[in-house]
Amino acid sequence: MKINRREFMRMAGIAAAAGLAGAGTIARLKGNTLEAADYTPPAEALKAKHWGMVIDVSKISTPEDYQRIMDACHTPHNVPDIGNPKDEVKWIWPDTYEHTFPGMEHPYMNPEFKEKNFLVLCNHCEKPACVRVCPTKATFKRADGLVIMDYHRCIGCRFCMAACPFGARSFNWRDPRPFINEATLNREYPTRTKGVVEKCTFCVERLEKGKIPLCVEKSNGALVFGDLEDPDSEIRKILASAYTIRRKPELGTGPSIYYVIGGGEHA
Amino acid sequence: MYNGGKIIIGLVVFAALVTSPFWTNAGRKVEAPELKLDTPAIKEAQAALGKKEVCVEPKAFMRGGHMQLLNTWRDSVVRDGKRVYTSSEGRTFDISLQNTCMKCHSNKKNFCDKCHNYLAVSPYCWDCHIAPKEAEAGGAAGGSEMAPAVAAGSEKAPAVAVHGEAKL
Numbered sequence: 449m450k451i452n453r454r455e456f457m458r459m460a461g462i463a464a465a466a467g468l469a470g471a472g473t474i475a476r477l478k479g480n481t482l483e484a485a486d487y488t489p490p491a492e493a494l495k496a497k498h499w500g501m502v503i504d505v506s507k508i509s510t511p512e513d514y515q516r517i518m519d520a521c522h523t524p525h526n527v528p529d530i531g532n533p534k535d536e537v538k539w540i541w542p543d544t545y546e547h548t549f550p551g552m553e554h555p556y557m558n559p560e561f562k563e564k565n566f567l568v569l570c571n572h573c574e575k576p577a578c579v580r581v582c583p584t585k586a587t588f589k590r591a592d593g594l595v596i597m598d599y600h601r602c603i604g605c606r607f608c609m610a611a612c613p614f615g616a617r618s619f620n621w622r623d624p625r626p627f628i629n630e631a632t633l634n635r636e637y638p639t640r641t642k643g644v645v646e647k648c649t650f651c652v653e654r655l656e657k658g659k660i661p662l663c664v665e666k667s668n669g670a671l672v673f674g675d676l677e678d679p680d681s682e683i684r685k686i687l688a689s690a691y692t693i694r695r696k697p698e699l700g701t702g703p704s705i706y707y708v709i710g711g712g713e714h715a
Numbered sequence: 716m717y718n719g720g721k722i723i724i725g726l727v728v729f730a731a732l733v734t735s736p737f738w739t740n741a742g743r744k745v746e747a748p749e750l751k752l753d754t755p756a757i758k759e760a761q762a763a764l765g766k767k768e769v770c771v772e773p774k775a776f777m778r779g780g781h782m783q784l785l786n787t788w789r790d791s792v793v794r795d796g797k798r799v800y801t802s803s804e805g806r807t808f809d810i811s812l813q814n815t816c817m818k819c820h821s822n823k824k825n826f827c828d829k830c831h832n833y834l835a836v837s838p839y840c841w842d843c844h845i846a847p848k849e850a851e852a853g854g855a856a857g858g859s860e861m862a863p864a865v866a867a868g869s870e871k872a873p874a875v876a877v878h879g880e881a882k883l
Contacts, residue, residue: 487799588794
């Protein structure tokens with residue numbers, strides 16, 4: 449078939465017109481979209497550039513203290529109590545000196561410290577290793593420094609658990625529902641499901657309501673929460689005056705949790 | 716064709732078997748699921764707003780697009796921390812499946828499950844999110860008539876998630 453220029457131009461024009469008409473029809477048929485819908489953060493939300501926490505280790509010592517803070521977190525967040533260390537799920541818990549600050553122990557150190565337990569939780573690192581390795585971006589870092597999980601996206605590969613140097617993440621090896629006390633189940637908060645990883649969220653659901661994290665609230669002043677980027681915040685005043693250390697600083701993840709050593713009268 | 720007769724009979728049998736679901740169901744009338752919108756919270760919202768459609772968006776949109784809306788809601792809250800939804804009518808809502816959607820639709824069995832079972836879709840929302848407590852009465856699937864689901868949602872005070880007309 450031969451085709452001359454005029455014929456070609458005419459066919460190209462018809463094809464273009466048909467394409468435009470088709471696109472218009474599809475757009476009109478689709479139609480099920482909304483115009484004025486808008487998404488905004490709650491007005492009462494607490495805002496910060498970099499959320500962080502200071503833990504005064506001298507103010508938490510008895511097993512009851514640890515239990516009170518753990519319960520304050522685990523119960524409202526529907527964290528299951530599975531009862532064996534292999535399957536256990538935890539967001540905040542006490543750990544030994546060797547596990548909290550490995551490599552810093554020595555034979556002659558203060559026995560009080562050596563035998564003490566320290567409260568540990570997700571460090572909400574400045575450079576979180578878990579976020580780097582997550583293949584689905586289920587875990588991510590928000591602009592305000594929180595390292596958050598999107599359980600909907602988690603595929604349960606546990607790369608984040610291998611990457612986290614602090615053991616802050618727990619895997620749901622089994623359905624957590626049967627291990628949550630029905631009487632204390634928080635029906636305003638979800639549970640997790642088998643096959644996802646979970647961890648401390650710095651109570652992101654409370655920050656947006658203008659409330660501080662539950663562990664801080666129940667700590668009787670041992671835990672202080674605030675904006676590390678705000679020079680006038682209480683947390684910065686403590687960091688400027690007291691001697692504080694972070695866990696495993698040599699790894700370069702930049703934890704946002706600071707431990708006050710030796711106490712003091714800051715608070 | 717060798718063994719043509721057998722092959723043709725075989726093909727006919729095969730075609731009949733494959734299409735048998737269509738033949739057996741042909742002409743059978745299947746009732747479309749009837750959703751119940753009579754929970755206390757919905758009635759309260761209807762009274763407060765003085766109209767019948769009180770959901771976050773118009774009925775037609777919700778019917779066809781609630782899944783997209785829920786996906787956008789989820790991403791907005793989880794990833795951006797944007798918890799407040801301003802609807803196309805200018806009303807504001809807390810974005811939450813458990814604390815907003817299900818406070819009104821406290822009759823999951825007569826609402827969500829009705830359509831989802833009819834269409835054989837099983838979204839995994841409830842693996843994590845806690846479904847509202849409701850009375851065991853009222854068939855989950857199929858049944859066209861049932862006791863009015865007033866018992867559903869009686870567990871909690873019918874907290875209406877509508878913030879009123881005021882913008883935050």
